[in-house]
Amino acid sequence: MSEKTIELKNISKVYPGVRALDTINFEIGRGEVHCLVGQNGCGKSTLIKIMSGVEKPEPGAEIYINGELCKHLNSHISMSKGVQVIYQDLSLFSNLTVKENIAFRDNIRKKSLFVNWKEVDKIARKALELIDVDIDINAKVGTLSIAQQQLVEIAKALTGDLSLLILDEPTASLTGKEVRSLFRVITNLKNKGISILFVSHKLNEIFEIAEKVTVMRDGKIIGDFTPSELDHDRLVYLMTGMRELYKQPKPIGNDYEVVMEARNLSKNKNYKDISFKLKKGEILGITGLLGSGRTELALTLFGMNPYDSGELIFEGKAVKWTSNREACAAGVGYVPEDRLNCGLIMNQSIEDNLTITTIKSYLSRFGLINSGERLKALNTKVKELGIKFSMPEAAVKTLSGGNSQKVVLAKWLLVNPKVLILDEPTIGIDVIAKNSIHTLIKSLAENGMSIIMISDEVQEVLQNCHRILVMSKGRIVFEFTPDQITDKELLEKFNLA
């Protein structure tokens, strides 16, 4: 049996106008946990598509799976040779049971006319046993959490011959405990001789589970490394070709007033005993893993999730907002985590999206919109934030991740809030746009805006905040300033929390 599960030689892929992959040579060893890293648009998705047979490489390419040269690869053939991909938008039927989902592919392969429910039961139990996971096989998949659904997908992949399991950003929506669970399963599979390739940009994961890391940039492979050869700064340099320069935010004077204060805020099943003070011009970071109650708290501060007990004091007055309209009127803005569904109306124009919060201020005497005024406001912000687009009427869904996030920010900046809450502001955005947004946030704070930044990216929080709160299971468990801790120590605190 071959030592290498998959070997790619001389892989190139050209789309009209762009060379997505340029002479790639790549291999994964048997039972190896391999991580693929690179910015958005570097070619990692294309590489995965080629490995799974969804796309064909340019002539001259050689693909060996388990030592066998595969001349014409398509998705069915690659699956039969043991290559399976688990996409971010899982391929499960939420209306069917776990056992039926797991056995589905097998049943289709067998081309049977009738369903043997006993067989289905057996296949499902065996697959779940292989990864040592306990899920009710009769539960409808739609009732499971994302983490459990992911495990069902992995079990499904095991019903055939599995040599290489490709996971695309698998931990994007998992809590800390669930990530541990997934890693345990990955180790389990690795010990059975199955190779794992996963795409991730979360450094703590790469350091924890990967044996080899391949860095890509602009369609080329920059190099293969072991985790010990890398650290955050080196990785960023390899991914972008630039040294990341950042400045700590300007310190705040002691005499600055407190803009927002929480005293023992509690809400059943959301968070408990939250207390903090937010000063004018301060950037307060809130971090913690998914499921720690951060977003629930943020929504309360924005009026959308009224608290049960405790006090919230805004500009000296006790408030209990019951709608975001009240919070917005008082001067609080919120940039949501789910940009696509909650931050923007994808099919509407950039202009419409940007001016939606302040639309009333462009109305003329008869209540009609004065488009001149609106365009002026749009152009000011576009210049300020450096948003790149073709024309204001273009739908916002045509923008890149970084640019569309800037539209969301611009929308809230037009309101001129006193407190701006940012929930995962740079998620899914490439490093250069990230930097641009961070610089903007710091300048906003310098000009007097108070900012609450929620993020689970350790580096982002340490480099951009004056103070950091760590939340876990609905409570604040640690509080410190960036100079008191290094990123490795902060990560450890995450794991303990």
Place this chain on the structure above:
Amino acid sequence: MKNYLRGILKKNEFYLFMIMVLMVIVMSAINPNFGTLENGFDILRGTTFIGICSMGFLVVLITGGTDISFTATATVAQYIMALLMVSNPNIPVVFVILVPMVIGAVLGSVNALLINRLKVPVIIITIAMLNTYYGAIQFFSEGEWLYNFPEWFADFPRILLITFKNEDGVAYGLTSLTAIWILVALVTSVLLRFTMLGRKIYALGGNQTAAGREGIHVNRIRIFAHSFLGLIAGIGAIVHAMVTQTAAPNAIVGQEFNAVAAVVLGGASIAGGGGSVLGTLLGVLLIATLKNGLTVMGVPAYWHQVFIGLTLVISISVTAIREKMAKKNAGGINVES
């Protein structure tokens, strides 16, 4: 055993059954004529046509689609069958049965072919076909009613499989037509529960993208589903003609809502991916029982639609509320530690 019983309690069908039992008790109390076995069989006979069509509609709904042209399909199938019988009184029975089924399947499949080809919403296509088929039959028939069918056509529906005699000595019981309904229900149930084709139908309704990825021929499944509905509508057309002993171009169209309401009441999801034969049967029976009860109680016919509409709204609301509560009680963060 305990878990099995608890499982039943959770099911939608259980609640439907309970509501029906409650309805029967209340209405029998108001009018003793209602709660008799004879009335029960009467209800069954009256709703056989919609009952049969609902089975076909259920299958299409599960795939995530919809098709309200089935009444027009049934009309065309029925009329052509009637024409054949009237012009050839000695026509073999086999043809009389097969012709409407084949016509139904073909007309149904046209919907699927158009849906597969065009990027137009499904409901628009089936509305268009409803109008096309209906308009065509109106035109070619010139509104003429057909009757005087062969004797066996009139005799068959009178056959009773289970017979009782009432106090006046008149026989009543389970008619052959109702038996056909039960047969259709059984076939549909086996299809949905035990065949891979049936499971693919559920899969398609659950997640079309995933279905494509798993190698399901989405277009073929759709053609099957709509053809199946057409074929079932053809069977319904035969049954309908046997009950009324006429074929009228305008008799069937307009009853689409009854099938839709029954299927949705029975727990099938409008978005597709869910639904069962048992649920649909209960939905059909509930509506039929309600209608019959209202008639027996002397409520004017105009009000029947109102009651059915209200029942539907209440039933959907209850399901929605129960789902909301389930979501609320699940999840959340365990803050207590």
